[in-house]
Amino acid sequence: MRVSILGAGAIAYGLAAYLAKSGHTPKLWSPSGKRTEALAAGEPLKATGDIEANVAVEVATDCRDAVVGAEVVVIALPVNGHKMVIDAAALHLTDGSPVIISSHSSFAALYLSRRLAERNVKLPIVVWGTTLLSGRQLGPTEVLVSTVRQKLDVATLPFDAQDQGHELCTSLFGDRFVKRDGMLAIALSNLNPQNHLGIALLNLTRMEKGEQWSQGGNVTPTVGRLIEALDAERLAIARHFGIAVRTVQEHFSLSFHVPTGSVSQMNQEMHKRGRGGFGPTTTTSRYVLEDVPFGLLPTVMLGKISRHPAVLHDSGISILSAAYGRDLRADNDILPTLGLESLSDTELMKLSRDGF
Structure with a gap:
């Protein structure tokens, strides 16, 4: 299948390597164009680690070139870039052509649904609870894939396209996808923001000093208990909506x-097995700048709507905002456009199953 990947970071590169190795035809689009210059010049993409591949990949000249003619479009870049990419892609998407959001956060699927409704375009929007893989770029043409997940939560908006979305993901990436009860279940299944809050908040000076430190090794009992308490807030919200989600x-x-x-x-x-990874070495890490406004803030909103306040999540946002000297809530450019906070729990559940 012809699969266009909107993004050019480690996740996008890993997905492209996986798809090419599996016989599909991936095409990458870098919004800036800088990351993919060497690939566009004909150099192969090299993947090491859990994916071993040395493959040729196509590079799109612009978003239109990426979207037009693609059988599937995958959004695979940090969520603070989702609105910009959705605004660009929505102009060229057509009826029936599926879009996968890897991974889904901050109700980006609803934002895409609304943009498509403005053009009267209908298509399945497939959302993942987390990324298929984790890794890091080693250079402009090389990616180290540290993990390919065995199981991955998936849902489709609208809900009546759930089976179609699951079959598509399985055909592209193998039998690893678990159907969840709609997009709201996915919104409550991305655990990275809460986990990263505990890790970053309690290791902030290490990040600021640029130390190299073991992430898994420094999830000590005190850090672990904070993550477990954050998880309890998320689980309480999920129970209110009648949604089964995995524990941390x-x-x-x-x-x-x-x-x-x-x-x-x-x-x-994980640390003993060499799979715990390293923690961030800068305060400009996505653990804060992406996960706080786009991951924690939606959970706080859901806590208010469900009347199960996510006190620790909200406090974490306030503490890190104070530490960074600015309101990190204001960085979210998706939620303010949707007005979800004014909905009842029943209205939100319906919108999360039907879309706009």
């Missing part, structure tokens, strides 16, 4: 293949 321990077990225990114990085991 289930997430770590499925994503990193370690025995279930406390969050700290599981991270220590």
